């Protein structure tokens with residue numbers, strides 16, 4: 303597969319996937335992307351076709367990878383039987399409702415995660431930090447999107463607070479209803495790029511999706527009018543085409559995602575604390591009243607802030623799967 307087909311590129315085919323395909327597989331298989339997952343069948347698109355096929359990989363154990371929306375899959379050229387799932391760039395998953403031991407896959411191969419918040423009283427740095435931790439865990443590039451700029455006199459105050467969370471964090475402020483304003487997000491929504499959105503209820507995710515899609519096909523209004531709760535529900539797991547040539551993954555589970563075992567993500571978002579804490583006198587320092595605490599010292603010198611320290615501690619405490627990661631070194 304030396305020159306990936308243009309059609310595949312439109313679907314999001316990248317070097318990362320092409321490199322995984324052996325010469326023999328290239329002769330015997332088609333790479334296809336899972337566009338939608340239905341009960342008992344998946345909708346896949348390849349270089350010159352789109353069709354429903356069986357989701358079952360012959361000989362796969364229940365614990366093996368099975369295809370989810372966004373996945374790249376190799377299928378037999380003649381039978382369209384799925385052969386294997388290509389290694390993902392990112393995977394959103396959650397504990398299965400009703401069975402915490404099981405994991406449920408939500409979406410694969412998302413390039414960019416739009417973390418959506420609004421420029422009003424709902425804005426919360428702590429919440430943004432939680433979503434950033436999640437993005438790190440999943441392996442997607444996070445972009446903070448601040449909506450409702452038209453409802454505030456000074457969106458820059460919100461943007462500055464978001465940018466202060468970590469160096470280099472991309473923050474874009476938009477009026478979600480205005481296509482010209484939402485065009486700021488075009489860089490991440492171009493040909494073959496896959497995006498997903500996260501954010502709390504009412505921040506403007508559906509509005510943004512509609513503007514990005516250039517249509518009103520995820521109609522907030524109709525659903526709202528019917529159930530009156532203001533809740534918007536998407537019922538199928540599928541990829542949606544964006545105006546700019548990209549893809550949007552907006553599956554039901556996506557919006558309900560919670561932080562679960564975000565240990566790795568927390569240490570990346572708070573790596574400045576982790577680095578300083580390595581200089582605490584005691585390896586199990588709780589950064590409270592211990593003598594020789596480097597974290598307290600850095601806060602005293604104004605190098606670290608109390609606000610972030612509190613958020614770090616809070617997030618770490620919530621991570622009940624692996625509470626020990628608040629300590630910065632493994633116990634000897």
Ligand SMILES: Nc1nc2c(ncn2[C@@H]2O[C@H](COP(=O)(O)OP(=O)(O)OP(=O)(O)O)[C@@H](O)[C@H]2O)c(=O)[nH]1
Pocket residue numbers: 449450451452453476477478479501502503504505506507508509510522532533534557
């Ligand atoms: N003025 C203004 N209103 C907006 C903007 N974005 C969204 N809204 C409005 O805010 C309300 C909530 O927007 P939605 O797009 O439904 O929010 P959501 O995040 O999808 O909410 P859930 O479906 O509950 O998750 C709607 O009345 C939108 O019209 C914006 O940028 N400016």
Ligand SMILES: [Zn+2]
Pocket residue numbers: 579582583587588589590592594595596597598
């Ligand atoms: Zn300490």
